[in-house]
Amino acid sequence: MAPPNNQKRVKGTQVYRPFVYGTIAKPFNDDTNPKPPGTPADHTHSWTVFVKGVDDGDITYWCKKVQFKLHESIPNPLRMIDDIPPGGTFEVHETGWGExxxxxxxxxxxxxxxxPQTLYHHxxxxxxxxxxEEKEKMKQRGEVPAVVYEExxxxxxxENFYEILTNPAPAGKGGKTKVLKGGMVSSVGERTALIPLTNRPGSEFSLETENLLLVDIKRAATEVMRMIEETKREIVEKEAELATYKGAIQT
Structure with missing residues (x-):
């Protein structure tokens, strides 16, 4: 689409907005996830593919609709999801047996x-x-999540889009506030790049997760450096042994 004559780009500016996408699968069982009537006998799981804001934040002010292309063996494999409320989720529910x-x-x-932008998800x-430990948690929850954080x-x-991205959400457009764990105030209609301070059930992307990941990275980096130094010492020892053997052979 060609921009209108009066439209200009806001030079030197970048705006990013976080969101998550992925799938959550649940194996059928009689207690917590019974197979719906009419489900094919060989289907073993129910699953959902989705795109939504972090911590259920609103993304509808920049994302109009989402198209999901499923496996061709599934009836109506091309699904277009639009017209969801602010703070809602673009999602498709299905059942099946294969990945x-x-x-x-x-x-x-x-x-x-x-x-449009295209993403791919397994x-x-x-x-x-x-x-x-992670597998045990999945078993207890009765689901297999595969969720990706993206910006x-x-x-x-x-210019017009920049105003939409940066201006506060209009009144009555999902601007209801809520208090999260840790005292952080969030808003479903809030137009921000901030993510929650702490984790909560169903929302595992937060500053807490980021900090824990940084700790793991630092721990792993320390372990890698230790292994490198150990390998260097072993190389020096082997080179010394090799030099001794060469000297013995020459004499």
């Missing part, structure tokens, strides 16, 4: 004058690669 790659296409609001039905970057947005 596959889902194509997710984000369509921006008309004021952005930007082309549907996970079974836990793998996690620690035994949408708008580079030098057009």
């Amino acid at each position: 596959f790659e889902i194509t997710i296409k984000l369509y921006y609001v008309p004021e952005s004058l930007e082309k 549907l996970r039905l079974h836990p793998y690669g996690e620690t035994e 949408q970057l708008f580079n030098e947005p057009y």
Whole structure:
């Protein structure tokens, strides 16, 4: 779409907004997740693919609609989701037995004058690669999450869109406030790049998660340096042994 004549980009400006996307799968069982009537006999899981704001924050002011391209064996594999309320979730619910790659296409609001963006996500039905502790937590929750934190970057947005991105949410557009764990005040309609201070059930992306990850990275970096120094010492020892053997052979 060509920009209107009176539209200019806001030079030297970048605006980013956090969001999450992914899937949550639940194995069928008679107690907590019974198989719905009419579900094919070989289907083993129910699952949901979604795009939403971090901590259920509103993204509808910049994301107009989302298209999910499912496996071709699923009826109506191309699903377009739009017209959700502020703070809502773009999502599709299905059942199945196999894993596959889902194509997710984000369509921006008309004021952005930007082309859609495509993401790719692998549907996970079974836990793998996690620690035994993480697998046990999944088993207790009865679900297998595969959720990705992402930041949408708008580079030098057009003037009208920049105003939408940076102005406060209009009254009555999902601006209801709520108090989160740790005393942080958030708003469903809040137009911000901030993420919550602490974790809460169903929302594992926060400054707390970021800080814990940084601690793990530092711990891992320290361990790598220790291993490097140990390897260097072993190399020196082996080189000394090799020199001794060479000397013995020459004499």
